[in-house]
Amino acid sequence: AQSVTQLDSHVSVSEGTPVLLRCNYSSSYSPSLFWYVQHPNKGLQLLLKYTSAATLVKGINGFEAEFKKSETSFHLTKPSAHMSDAAEYFCVVSALDSSYKLIFGSGTRLLVRP
Amino acid sequence: GAVVSQHPSWVICKSGTSVKIECRSLDFQATTMFWYRQFPKQSLMLMATSNEGSKATYEQGVEKDKFLINHASLTLSTLTVTSAHPEDSSFYICTRDSLHVNTEAFFGQGTRLTVV
Numbered sequence: 001a002q003s004v005t006q007l008d009s010h011v012s013v014s015e016g017t018p019v020l021l022r023c024n025y026s027s028s029y030s031p032s033l034f035w036y037v038q039h040p041n042k043g044l045q046l047l048l049k050y051t052s053a054a055t056l057v058k059g060i061n062g063f064e065a066e067f068k069k070s071e072t073s074f075h076l077t078k079p080s081a082h083m084s085d086a087a088e089y090f091c092v093v094s095a096l097d098s099s100y101k102l103i104f105g106s107g108t109r110l111l112v113r114p
Numbered sequence: 115g116a117v118v119s120q121h122p123s124w125v126i127c128k129s130g131t132s133v134k135i136e137c138r139s140l141d142f143q144a145t146t147m148f149w150y151r152q153f154p155k156q157s158l159m160l161m162a163t164s165n166e167g168s169k170a171t172y173e174q175g176v177e178k179d180k181f182l183i184n185h186a187s188l189t190l191s192t193l194t195v196t197s198a199h200p201e202d203s204s205f206y207i208c209t210r211d212s213l214h215v216n217t218e219a220f221f222g223q224g225t226r227l228t229v230v
Contacts, residue, residue: 034219043120043207043223044158090157101148102209102219104157 006105023091120222137208143188
């Protein structure tokens with residue numbers, strides 16, 4: 001069975017400083033991994049995805065994530081936080097059975113201080 | 115533009131009434147759509163898989179008689195919360211099946227249901 005663990009429920013950074021949101025996964029096969037962002041009272045937007053191509057994945061808004069199989073990690077980073085980055089971030093693994101179910105992590109709320 | 119349209123975006127209803135939420139695939143015919151639920155300050159959990167022309171598949175712990183899913187056409191799935199209670203207040207969001215393996219899921223805008 002697949003699972004994903006987001007290690008921090010809240011992360012607080014100052015504007016202009018780096019962001020690190022941690023995610024570890026468990027999968028019996030090579031997984032597809034995603035990071036989604038959810039702004040308050042809004043739907044979900046895909047930031048980036050890993051699908052067994054390059055291990056360093058670049059996404060929108062300056063975010064990137066590195067797939068590390070040896071560490072079973074897929075941490076999300078950004079060099080410099082912006083106030084508009086404040087949101088809830090979800091690490092997601094695809095079940096990849098015939099129905100392509102998504103398994104969500106518990107989420108990390110990113111707070112950006114001015 | 116959006117490829118999945120969900121309506122309404124928010125609804126307030128009285129306890130005991132039923133509420134229908136629509137999810138439309140705008141870009142292609144989706145044989146499978148998924149319904150997720152998100153309680154306040156929690157993550158999203160899959161409720162059920164909606165299958166066109168057949169019965170929905172419900173996840174463990176989700177009452178199929180309470181959450182009625184109808185996928186009568188290849189572009190529309192509906193979720194009806196029957197006899198709603200305050201504990202059903204949640205954010206409901208749908209996705210459609212992906213075109214290819216390893217592609218992203220496209221989410222509707224979500225529906226905020228408040229039962230008073």
